Amino acid sequence: MKKSLKVASIGRECVACGCCAAVCPRGAIQIPYGIIARLDEEKCVGCGKCAKTCPAAVITLVERREAL
Amino acid sequence: MRKDMPCCRDYTCRKEGGSVKKKRWSDYLWIVELLYLFLGLFNILFAWLGMLFFTIPLLIAVFGGGKAYCNRYCGRGQLLGLLGGRWKLSRNAPPPKFLRSPWFRYGFLTFFMVMFGLMLYSTYAVFTGAPLKETVTLLWVFKLPWQWPEVGMVAPWFAQFAFGFFGVMLTSTVLGIVTMLLFRPRSWCVYCPMGTMTQGICRLKHRKEAASYGRTSQKDSGASETSGQ
Secondary structure, eight states: OOOOSEEEEEOTTOOOOOHHHHHOTTOOEEOGGGTOOEEOTTTOOOOOHHHHHOTTOOEEEEEEGGGO | OOTTSOSSSOTTOEEETTEEEOOOGGGGTHHHHHHHHHHHHHOGGGGGGGHHHHHHHHHHHHTTOTTHIIIIIOHHHHHHHIIIIISOOSOOOOOOGGGGSHHHHHHHHHHHHHHHHHHHHHHHHHHTTOOOOOEEEETTTEEEEOSOOOOTTSOHHHHHHHHHHHHHHHHHHHHHHHHHHHSOTTTHHHHOHHHHHHHHHHHHHTHHHHHHHHHHTTGGGTEEEEOOO
8 A cells, every 4th residue: 555645643632432443454553551542654554544434533634744 | 465455345354464354253242232222122131231331441441451442342332333334324424523522521421420320329219118110211301111121020229220221321322323323433432431431541540651642642643734634
């Protein structure tokens, strides 16, 4: 899967439900300690599945830092 | 097959670097949720089994498992995901912002706990001699007369708790379905009292990590600035 110029960004109001981690095709999202979802940006391909699935709508796709 | 291609169309199957994760037994726990609701219709005493849905997430959170229950084992979440996702019953619209605000989430948790406390009080009242009320209260207001009680074999207080508890479970299921239809499939997870409580426990248990995640959640996701959804 080709990396896009976008990467997911998880907001602070994440409820740590794990929906994003379940749909991530790269296993880039984890929920350490059950506090908040954390993204491994190296693994993220910017497919946006997590943003579409997030029930709280706190995940957005943003420009990748190194792309600027 | 190329290494970076998904091996199948199943969203729970994650292929990366040759390792394939197939469906697990825990992916079928939605059946347990359905079974629970049906069993409650046949005999209200089965409502007591719902205590498992209350205690297991709390025990997992207290003993260091984080929100594994919400993430993997929540039958209700899976059921709503199936209805809204696979069966496409959900509008799939982002929920309103207030739904995810801590004020609403902790407010709803408080409200839910107060109603749970009132249910416990009515159980105590029956224990001390008040008559058994054979009704299930839906959405805290509507009293449904229950035609299939069959509670003669147990103490009245035991049956009263079952009526009250089934009302709590039915109410939360109805709320979950309504928000599933209106917003995203698992919108219930946003304000689920058990989810809020377990996340609160995890935050308290790991205060240092929670504080550092709060500071860096936007910064370390590779983002320069938000550019929309």
